[in-house]
Amino acid sequence: MQQSLAASCPGAVAQPQCLVAGATVSPAAGPLRRRSTVCAAAASHGPTGATEHYDFVIVGGGPAGLLAARSLLTVAPTASVKVLEAAPGFPPQGAGVLVEMNGWRALHAVDDALAEKLRSRGYLFDATRLFNEKGEAMAPGPLAGGGWKHEESIKAHGHTSVMVQWGDIRATLYEALPEGVVSFNSRVKAVTPGEPGKQPAVLEVTQADVPDGAVRTVSAGILVAADGYFSRTKRQVWGGAGLPESMEKRIWRAVVTVRDPAEAPELLRTAGGGPCLWLGAGMPPVRSATVYPLGHNRFVWTCIAANSYLEKAGEPTTLKLGEDQGIHQASGATGFKAKSRCLAVFGDYPPALVELLRRTDPDTVTEHGYFATDVAALTGASDWVRGNVVLVGDAAHTAPPDGQGLNMALEDVAVLGDCVQRLGATSQALEAYAAERLPRVRDVWLRPDGAPTPPNRPAAIRGASFTPLGPGPHSGKSRPLQAAAAAV
Structure with a gap:
């Protein structure tokens, strides 16, 4: 017998379901942004007042958390859904992310119109x-290089890789x-995780915009933790187990906007059509740099180096963990300090790159530690x-900065939505999600040790396939072309 997680809070069942106005409208047919009335059920009372209860609570307002909310509203249109984000808002932020065919299929599984807008x-x-490192041209290798055959990819697989700024994705x-x-x-x-079928998950939440810092008590039938690689939820519930490991490297990033391309640094003009x-x-x-365009006269540069290069430059390597900064999870210096540290490490790189680093507004530069989950231990x-x-x-799985972190997060959300669609808001749905994602x-x-890239990755990305969420109609773009054609 399935254990209903939403039923963990019996008081919520009797409340009027006035939570999402118009939620029965197909996401593909309705507007992308709708007004709604969110009514929290008073499930119990504690020292700080009534407990707010929601069927689904998502911690973290990055792309994974936001798409999780969209996914759950699609499969459970009358459910109450709340996203808790620590940051005060969504300022311009983030470098570019390459959304690949697995990410596009996951997005189409959740909402065709949303995928096309993105x-x-x-x-x-x-x-x-x-x-x-001397600036001498190299032949294409296992990591990258060569042309992007977009038309061929679309013809063979239905999608191609598209670079989108992280902030545009989130918006x-x-x-x-x-x-x-x-x-x-x-x-x-x-966070208290609760017990399926008996007790809901319970969160203590402080409101930074309230003068006295009042604490809200929030309960959830299902709590989706999308709060990043320094996840407070994970540290609270798993006791610190399974946190990502430092790879003893640093990453510096900046977004550069130029008003007149003719006045751009030489390197940006060279990178105008690709990375x-x-x-x-x-x-x-152990050390690398990348410059690539985002369109609209925007460019991104990223520099990655082992901590040993900082040590050689006389710079400290102590990490500042940004576990409580919400979507703004920096783990190193920012601004002028980050820029100067990057130049200390990459000052011997080709002059065109160094010129770009020097001309970058320091307020746009961020530094991060390089963390990754031990996938073999999962x-x-x-x-x-x-x-x-x-x-x-x-x-769930902190990844190297190889572009798949976001794509796999989108996959997570599409699969979680499908499991809830098939099995309801139950412990079985969560277990099915984990079994499918591993x-x-x-x-x-x-x-494997010595391999330049994961050997199964190309086939896994090409073969990604996801069940469309909600009643439809659906475009078929969430599956490989052959599978989509067979389903017609």
Whole structure:
């Protein structure tokens, strides 16, 4: 017998279901942003007042959390859904993310119209240019290089890789939610996972925008933790087990906007049609730099180096963990300090790159530690499900900065929605989600010693297939072309 997680809070069942106005409208047919009335059921009372109860609570307002809310509203249109985000809002933020065919299929599984809107905000690369640390051209290798065959990819697989700025992704997903679903300035301080069928998950939440810092008590039939690689939910519920490990590297990023392309640094003009990569020794390289366009006169540069380069430059390597910064999870310096540290490490790179670094506004520069989950140690449900809590995205599997982190987070959300669609808001749905995600995570990220890339990744990305959510109609773009054609 399935254990209903939503039924863990019996008082919520009797409340009038006035939570999402118009939620029975197909997401493909209705507007991307709808007004709604969100009514929280008073399930119990504590020292700080009434407990707010929601059928689904998502911790974290990044792309994974926002799409999780869209997904759950699609499969459970009368459910109450709340996203808790610690940050005060969504300022311009983030570099570019390459949304690949597995990410597009996951997005189409959730909402065809939303996927197409996001695609329209992207940018297509033409070719990738590789150089060594001296600036000498290199032949395409196992990591990157060569032309981007977009037409061939669309013809063979239905999708191609599209570069989209992280902030544009987040904004598009936010616009797809009813007003009031996302609660900003909501910092989760404590989490109790509850027990399926008996007790809901309970969260203590402080409101940064309230003068006295009042604490809200929130309960959830299902709690979806999408609060990043320093997930407070994971640390609270799993006691610190399974957190990502430092790879002893640093990452610097910046977004550069130029008003007149003719006045742009030489390197930006060179990178106008696709990425330029400078690769150091090793596999993966111990030091590398990338510059790529985002469209609309925007460019991104990313520099990655082992901590040993900072030590050689006389710079400290102590990490500042940003576990309580919501979507703003920095783990290193920012601004002028971050820029100067990056220049200290990459000052011997080709002059064109160094010129770009020097001309970058320091306020746009961020530094992060390089963390990753030990994929080989993952076993499934015990790592991602506990009580009424389920992990998605970086909270479940922190990835190297290889572009698949976001794509796999989108996959997580599509699969979680399908499991709830098939099995209801139950512990069985969460366990089914974990069982389905484990082999995908291994295929995309498990890399044998000495291998330049995970050997199963290309086939896993091409073969990604997801069940459409909601009543339809559906475009078929959530499946490989052959499977979509067979379903017609």
